[in-house]
Amino acid sequence: MVHKTSIDTPGVETGGVRPREAILRLSLHDQLLGRLRAMIIEGELLPETKIDEKDLCARFGVSRTPLREALKVLASEGLVTLIAHRGAIVAPLDMDELSAAFPVMGSLEALAGELAAKHADEWEIAEVARLQGQLVDMHRGGNLRGYFEINKMIHEIILNAARNPVLTQLYGQVALKVRRARFTANMSPDRWAEAIAEHAMILKALQQRDGKKLSAILRAHLDHKFETVQAAREHGRRRRSVQN
Amino acid sequence: MVHKTSIDTPGVETGGVRPREAILRLSLHDQLLGRLRAMIIEGELLPETKIDEKDLCARFGVSRTPLREALKVLASEGLVTLIAHRGAIVAPLDMDELSAAFPVMGSLEALAGELAAKHADEWEIAEVARLQGQLVDMHRGGNLRGYFEINKMIHEIILNAARNPVLTQLYGQVALKVRRARFTANMSPDRWAEAIAEHAMILKALQQRDGKKLSAILRAHLDHKFETVQAAREHGRRRRSVQN
């Protein structure tokens, strides 16, 4: 999730008894927002394609009103580009913007690390340790997909441990941009081994609660990821990366 | 501006002649967005107040459709809180969130400094130097309002010199949150003098293109600003700060 924009169903009074599974009654606007965002990030809607309101309305069985609300929000997130009197297109995947996203993400991760070293509780540190074990397993098993899965979880725990909602929100926004490029696929064996080593250092620094060190490693981690991406892109011209 | 979400009037063909002053035909949605955002940041709409759609529609002479579109976007920016079936309120001014915003802003400024040291052109450096002079003048003249004006311009030049659109966008978002708290007013003479000194260091580091140093100073600058705010808030309980 990127950012909590609304509070749900305030009027559902349950006589003081909290229902175990409240029926999540999201507005159409909210549902569409999530659905469209996912479609763009997953690549179901490709960059630069025109967004056909009529088509999408039919697809989701809603009127244009909530759809258009969602599109405005997506535009403000940079996932969609509105062109006056010509509707919306899926935002072009701008390589310059993507490159720009990495150092920003690095800075935010660095801050997250510094704060997490201070605020993480024992459970969180243990959880990172546990996941680190799984990460190694995934590496050994050659399961790249699983590796990325676990990797994402680790970074999310650290982000959460930072106890900074503003950081969380902004990080989500950049992560959105980066994830959309989905170059998770191409990673050399060397780089993979290096990433594992970096993660070991991340865990160690967190356990030692060494904020400066954790911060530095995380920033470097991101820098290296960027280098990998650049290298892959340099090398893999034309051969469009597909996976994830 | 926070983020360019739309492209204007693509269809206005002028036979190859670029009109000197194109009539800015913003959508109602965009105009309302800017207007409401300003109203919230300026404090014209106070935190927690209910947003009366009918009232605002009458005020601006528009229907609810574009107004509601703007509200959804403002909600995604965190300036407005939507409550299901109860409409929108101006987002509460959450002190925890505000505190959280400072370190994030500090990190972003630090990155901006590092990048600006690399990418700033001569004109930009000269401009910061010129504004630095004005800053000192404002200080000498005791013009706090003017000081903040110039201060903002300096930071904007550095941000621009970083040549990183993602950084610019995110910075805008945090700045929004911080500006809304408008504690610019309360600043002790000591702190003011210190800020001036820090700005001198900022200029020097930029002129020397010392990214590390510039980065460190900017982060410290923000930290100090935060301390000032905290102190003021600690001291000035009840006595609501008023001014810009």
Next chain:
DNA sequence: AATCTTAATTTTGCATTCAAAATTAAATCA
């Protein structure tokens, strides 16, 4: 045939309408 008009069609931006929910006001009862 290629270009330029002009008319028909579609799409967009916004206003209006409508049902469901929430709020307020009125009526009922202890």
Next chain:
DNA sequence: TGATTTAATTTTGAATGCAAAATTAAGATT
């Protein structure tokens, strides 16, 4: 009187309607 229903009113969320703009199609012109 004060609490509790119940009914009337307002507000919200979303669908529909409509005029202006853009796109496409058709016809005219060279």
